[in-house]
Amino acid sequence: MERKVLLVEDESLIREITADYFQREQWIVYEAETGWQALEMLETLNADLVVLDILMPELDGWTVCKRIRERSAVPIIMLTAKSEDDDKMLGFELGADDYVTKPFSPKVLVARAKSLMKRVEGTVGKEKSLTVGRISINTRSHRVDIDGQPVELAPKEYELLLYLIKNENIVLSRETILDHVWGFDYFGDLRVVDTHIKKLRGKLGNEARHIRTVIRSGYKLEEDR
Numbered sequence: 001m002e003r004k005v006l007l008v009e010d011e012s013l014i015r016e017i018t019a020d021y022f023q024r025e026q027w028i029v030y031e032a033e034t035g036w037q038a039l040e041m042l043e044t045l046n047a048d049l050v051v052l053d054i055l056m057p058e059l060d061g062w063t064v065c066k067r068i069r070e071r072s073a074v075p076i077i078m079l080t081a082k083s084e085d086d087d088k089m090l091g092f093e094l095g096a097d098d099y100v101t102k103p104f105s106p107k108v109l110v111a112r113a114k115s116l117m118k119r120v121e122g123t124v125g126k127e128k129s130l131t132v133g134r135i136s137i138n139t140r141s142h143r144v145d146i147d148g149q150p151v152e153l154a155p156k157e158y159e160l161l162l163y164l165i166k167n168e169n170i171v172l173s174r175e176t177i178l179d180h181v182w183g184f185d186y187f188g189d190l191r192v193v194d195t196h197i198k199k200l201r202g203k204l205g206n207e208a209r210h211i212r213t214v215i216r217s218g219y220k221l222e223e224d225r
Helices: 012-024 035-041 061-069 085-094 106-121 155-166 174-182 191-210
Strands: 003-008 027-032 049-053 076-080 098-101 129-132 135-138 143-146 211-214 218-221
Touching (some): 003 012, 003 035, 027 035, 061 076, 098 106, 155 218, 174 191, 174 218, 191 218
Antiparallel strands (some): 129 135, 135 143, 211 218
């Protein structure tokens, strides 16, 4: 299955090396040198993944990520020379799905990309539709509806909702949610879970009532409250 990745990086050598590794894994690679160019390309390019550098001139990666999220749920991996948790938190709050810190191994980046796509795309099993209240999730098309009206969720928001629904009536700690939605190799702050729960509740409107905060424990999804 061929996937399309947009590499947004102002250093041509990094773009060239990274593109080569993606192409070895049968990805179709598109390149953008600036944030403005990336946003323009995404108007017509139906990318499966965006690899986005943060430290770029004119328009930095934070701003590009925010603008992408205003119109698209495409998965985003951010590249940064900074490893501080606060910087990662900002990226996740803006809608990034994963982080790779420079200097990085292109081979590891491609592996992280493949892992992210597997989590986003899921696997086709027997189940097709899951429901709670007026919320319906089609696990094959990744469509989320409320009363038949589509709800646009970012990849991590979708994964979070799906995990909560699959574990209905079970109290899930932040650590458990972090491990299953962000992966066992993510060592960031637990606040990222609270941030995404808040965003998810905002998009679910009245149906957010099904997501219950359990004091000092975590979160639980219930059919009726």
